[in-house]
Amino acid sequence: MRIDLHTHSTASDGTDSPAELVRAAAAAGLDVVAITDHDTTAGWSEALTARPPGLTVVRGVEFSCVHHGSDGRRTSLHLLAYLVDGDDPAIEAEWRRLRDGRRARGRVMVERLVEDGYPITWQQVSELAGGGSVGRPHIGRALVAAGVVPDVSSAFDELLSSRRRYYERKPDSDVFDAIRLVRAAGGLPVFAHPLAHRRGPVVDDDVVGAMADAGLVGLEVEHPDHDIHDRLHAAGLARELGLLGTGSSDYHGTNKPTPIGVCLTDPEVYEQLVALPAALQPVGDTAP
Template sequence: MRIDLHTHSNRSDGTTSPADVVAEAAEAGLDVVALTDHDTTRGWDDAADAARRVGIDVVRGIEISCRHRGISIHLLAYLPAPEGELFDEMERARESRVTRAERMVERLGRDVPITYEQVLAQAGPDATIGRPHIADALVANGVVPDRSTAFEHLLSNSGPYHVGHYAIDPVRAVTLVRAAGGVPVMAHPFADVRGRVVGDAVIEEMIDAGLLGLEAHHRDHTPEQVRHARDLARTHDLLVTGSSDYHGDGKPNRLGENTTEPDQYERLVALATSDVGVVRGR
């Protein structure tokens, strides 16, 4: 089995629809794919329908935006019940992202050609508007050649146009995912190429709250960081996952470039306690 547990559609910051993510996963030879859009479940139904059409299993998930003392943390939540306090927090984060995007575009518009209407034109239906859509509008307007260049300066966290947004504390997020019957796995925990990362002490606090896994195999991890994640997982009997973090054309990540071992996947599914099951397409 080939299993990729981290992908994004145009319901958040990917460039393809949920159905197309699933179809592309099948074409890439995957047996299982998880749709994990940022702070939203709006792609779940379309992904489930596509799974049955193309013959691939789909795990319904979310990537939750968290923050600890100014450091961004991403928490993957697999198979949580789509209701309750966790989803209230996600909606708060989603609304904060939208207002943040509006304010960033207002700041950018003083110096470069961009409007919020142009940003909206880059987003899919029901998408959570964010910096990737601003980047796409900057590319379309010829301000920068690609998303990566936009994020290097204009949209960076330390750049002149930066605006913060609401993000839940990671320990509380883990608690809420477990309360929703989901399986919390920390995404790319040591990927300092993305910015500052938390130390093991914070991860151990998350483990004490119910964290169940670490995404060790990710393109933004060095071999040393992969080993560290695997060692930490072994010490605390955590799941070890591997994923592409696919965003369509928005990033160079390719479906199936990193995968999760079948025994880890089976354990993950068994740990979920909600009524949200894997969509069986095979």
């Protein structure tokens, strides 16, 4: 089985619609794909309706989180919430707060760019988001369309990264509160790309241990932003803490060069994951 447990659609910052996403997964030879848009379940229904025969869809959400260290250090991190009850009032209220904050943050960044003469508008960015959760890739695509940069990766490097003056911090949830919310809503929390150093600072192993004590069930081990040393370390840490080691592409369509299915979850790990008690079940011809 070929299993990719982390992908994004136009419901957040991917370029494939949910229907296009599941078709791309099937075309790439995947047997299982998880749709995990940022802080929203908006793509679930379309993905399930368009699901090709033979493909199993796992419903999930990527939760925007932060860890506040005892030394005052603030570290951004992401939590994948699989098979979670998206109608749970507490978690949906928190996701709504995060989505509203992303939109406000995007507007601030666009205003800063416009003030310096960059030929984009908030209307363009909103239209690119298509009613979904607004993210920096939408601003990047507007900059590409305006001829400012050749691609979204260049937009991040030159203008939109946290090291650039146009950047505005987005609201996040405390990671321990997020784990609690996910578990209370019947979800299975997995720490996304825990060692992706090139994205910024990462938390120490003792923090991951505390997350495991709080209810974390897995670590994303195989990920495009992990080099071989990161993968070996993450796999060892998962074994030490009794966590499942998953794998995925973190596919975003044309917003990133990474193809769907480039990193995968071992079928045995997947079976262990979906055997855990959860609010939902995978949807497919052979799903439990």
